[in-house]
Amino acid sequence: MTASLSAASPSSFEELLPTTRRALLHRIAVAQSEGRAPSLVAAVARDGQMVWSGARSCVDGPGSDADVQYRIGSITKTFTAVLVMRLRDEGLLDLADPLEKHLPGTRAGGATVGQLLSHTAGLPAETPAPWWERTPSSLRPELADVLGEQPQLHPTGRLHHYSNPGYTLLGSLVEAVRGVSWEEALGAEILEPLGLDRTGAQPVHPHAGGWAVHPWADVLLPEPSEDLGLMAPAGQLWSTARDLCRFAVFLTEGDERVLSAESVAEMRTPAVAPEPTGWEGGYGLGIQLTYAKGRELAGHTGSLPGFVAGLWVSAADGVAAVALANATSGPLCGTLAAELVGIVSEAEPRLPEPWRPLPEVDDRLLRLTGPWYWGTHVYGLRLTADRGVALEPLRGNGRPSRFRAAADGTWIGLDGYHRGETLRVVLRPDGSVSHLDLGSFVFTREPYGPDALAVPGGVDPEGWRGI
Structure with a gap:
């Protein structure tokens, strides 16, 4: 499915x-x-289309709109992560590969690609002084200048510690494997296919200027706009509310020209526990995860001197929102974007798809539906589309999971406790169904029924009894 966000006519969307x-x-x-x-612009997408945008400005007359560029800071990291995932999907690297395998000599080469994506490589949060966001990139011409004297602060894989230098390494990794610059790869592999023609490493008119607002007086100071050089993959990009809505749709649905729906879903999956003070959210692979009023959101926030930005998507609601402002501090654009998602989702809840029967059904599968017992816990097995199944507790606590069909007649868990586990049907010698085996858990048609051989440890031969 493609991320087909465009300036659609009112008849093409609700x-x-x-x-x-x-x-x-x-x-x-x-x-x-x-x-x-000084100015703030926001936009909302629903079910693949931008359905609203708005702007407020301190300047009279025409001002910002959904096509004016703002700097997006660390939302850039998600673009870099997509480039890395493309390399993985093409078989050019594995997320478990140590960085040293593809980019030797960094002194952080023991960290894996996946750990760098999820900020669990143990690297510092920032570069050595001076502050990289407000100084020329010429001060950090080499990776050694980005990592400093102590490139490792924490054991790899043990702790989520947000790292800007980590994404510099990932950008250099993309260049090493692709043989082109990070910017060239970005344009050819993401921006052009998705039609993000107002997104790029350098501003193109019309664009907002970055400002600092005095904390105790209503006066302004222009912020410098530095080219970040090696740090570009961590925060360089300029974009618009319209382009970021397109990108948000892609992060929900995928686009086969860039990355499959399965791979973007993998990016939205928690890769590590959050920091101790952040248990309301977490981090996937280049994507921040959070909860807002019980709603699961995926996206990223960003800031650079003079700019703040936020992008969040609710896959369950089919709603995404973007907020951009040209102030060093002030509007909490991440919070604002999340609230815009909530406003639309709560005011106009998504209509469920019409119920439709399956196009066809295998009688053998149909006979597997209904109640199954794990010990005395009762579960229900139902068929889903594409020969998949769902196994869900019918009462009490349990571990629901959906499964996709595999070529060998088994099913592979898609979520929850049983993600990646194999569900298979075990037959008796006469070909009839004995039980279901799910990662060694046995599900029988009756609780501790007469088919005692199926139950680990057997069943008391005297059977059920009263006191």
Whole structure:
């Protein structure tokens, strides 16, 4: 499925209700006013299309809109992660590969590609002084200048510790494997296929200027706009609200020209426990994860001197939101984008797809449906599309999972406790079904039924009894 966000006509998608649009506009107006941002622009996508955008500015007359560029800071990391995942999917590297295998001599080569993606490589959060975001990249011409004298702060794989230098290494990894610059790979492999023609490493008019707002007075100071050089894969990009809505759709649905739906879903899957103070969220592979009012969101936030940005998607609701502002601090664009997702999702809940029967069904599969017992826990097995099945507890606590069909007649777990585990049907010598085996768990048609050989440890021959 492609990320087909475009300036669609009203007939091609369902417009937001006037009350919803008013609520969105009010929310960004409050954010711009209270956050004292020179300008703020936001946009919302629903079911693959941008359905709303709005802007507030301190300048009279035409100002920012969904096509004006802002710097997006660390949202750049998600683009870099997509490039790395493409290399993985092409078989050019593995996430378990040590960096040294593809990019030798960094002094951080023991960290794996997956650990760098998930910020668990143990690297420092920042480069050595001076502050890299406000100084010329010429001060850090080599990777050694980015990593400093102590490239390893924590044991690899043990702790989530956000690292900007880690994504510099990933950008250099892309260059080493592809044989082209990070910027060239980005343009050819992501920006061009997805139609992100207003996203790039350098600003193109019209674009916002970055400002610092005095904390105790309503006065401004222009912020420098440095080219980040080697640090570019961690935070260089400029983009627009419209382009980022397209990218958000891609992060939900995938696009076979760039990365499959399965691979972007893998990126949205928690790769590691969050930091001790951040248990409301976590981090996948280049994607931040959070909960907002019980809603699961995936995306990223970003900031550089003069700019703040936020992008969040709710895959369950089919809603994404982007917020961009040109102030060093003030509007919390990450929080704002999450709230915009919530406004739309709560005001206009997603309509479920119409129920449709399966196009065909195998009688052998149909006979497997219904109740199954793991010990005395009752589960229900039902068929899903594409010859898949779901096994769910019917009462009490349990471990529900969905399974996809494998070529050998088994099923592979897709989620929950049984992700990656194999569910198979065990037959008796006469060809009839004895039980289900799920990673050594035995499911029988009756709780500790008469087919005692199927139950590990056997069943008491006297059977069930009263007191």
